Amino acid sequence: PxxxxxxxxxxxxxxxxxxxxxxxxxxxxxxxxxKYNLYLTAPLQPxxxxxxxxxxxxxxxxxxxxxxxxxxxxxxSKVISKPLxxxxxxxxxxxxxxxxxxxxxxGEDEIGELSQSLNDLSNNLRISMEELQRANEQLLDDIxxxxxxxxxxxxxxxxxSHELKTPITILKGQIEGMLSNIGxxxxxxxxxxxxxxxLNDMEHMVKETLEISKLESQGFKPRKEQVSxxxxxxxxxxxxxxxxKRKNIFIxx
Numbered sequence: 001p002x003x004x005x006x007x008x009x010x011x012x013x014x015x016x017x018x019x020x021x022x023x024x025x026x027x028x029x030x031x032x033x034x035k036y037n038l039y040l041t042a043p044l045q046p047x048x049x050x051x052x053x054x055x056x057x058x059x060x061x062x063x064x065x066x067x068x069x070x071x072x073x074x075x076x077s078k079v080i081s082k083p084l085x086x087x088x089x090x091x092x093x094x095x096x097x098x099x100x101x102x103x104x105x106x107g108e109d110e111i112g113e114l115s116q117s118l119n120d121l122s123n124n125l126r127i128s129m130e131e132l133q134r135a136n137e138q139l140l141d142d143i144x145x146x147x148x149x150x151x152x153x154x155x156x157x158x159x160x161s162h163e164l165k166t167p168i169t170i171l172k173g174q175i176e177g178m179l180s181n182i183g184x185x186x187x188x189x190x191x192x193x194x195x196x197x198x199l200n201d202m203e204h205m206v207k208e209t210l211e212i213s214k215l216e217s218q219g220f221k222p223r224k225e226q227v228s229x230x231x232x233x234x235x236x237x238x239x240x241x242x243x244x245k246r247k248n249i250f251i252x253x
Contacts, residue, residue, distance in 0.1 A: 083111050087118055099126035160209050166240060167198045201235075 025038050083105040093101040099122045105115035174191045177183070184191075237251050244251055 080111070083115065087115055090118060090122070094122055094125065097129065099123070099129070157209065160205055163205055164202060167202050170240075171195055171198055 026035050086105060087103050090101045090103050093099075102122065103115040103118050106112055107115075174195055178186075178188045178191055241251070
């Protein structure tokens, strides 16, 4: 078909020197019934030259893109890996029960929240370890007190055993003397009264021995009272005077 018969026509014409782009279109103006033909012709040489230049620049553009990608990757890895390395060091110190190290990573992102959570965990573990340490110290203190009470109890029982042995020896000697009507023991009424006093002292010591169990109870409250030291010494001299006389030992008050 001829160009005049086409409503729209495009063509590229090549000559010996250059290529030409030709475009044809029929147009009609407003309020005008006549039709006009519009021809547009433009050389393609600038486009061809731009394409050649672009092909020459493609390797350099690719190199720049690769370089930018590498630099961006290094920066990104540095920004991401540095906080992770820091948090890893803190976690290793926590594994060694050293809770003095803290994460310094700040931010509103997931890494910042992870850093804050790690710091909170470190603080909670530190508090728990301190409480456990105080509990262990209290336990050791309670064990030491228990051992001290047990030691005193054994010492007291040993003392009571020795104190019971002395009046038993006195009773045995006096009863043997009364049964044999030897010397001063012929006066049985006097020494029977003396034996009763010794038995009362023994009963008192037995009661003191039973009081030991109260020392181990939680509700035990010691009762303080004044005592006469001279009276205690006189009772000791009186209770041991029989054995002292048999061994020719005289005690001055």
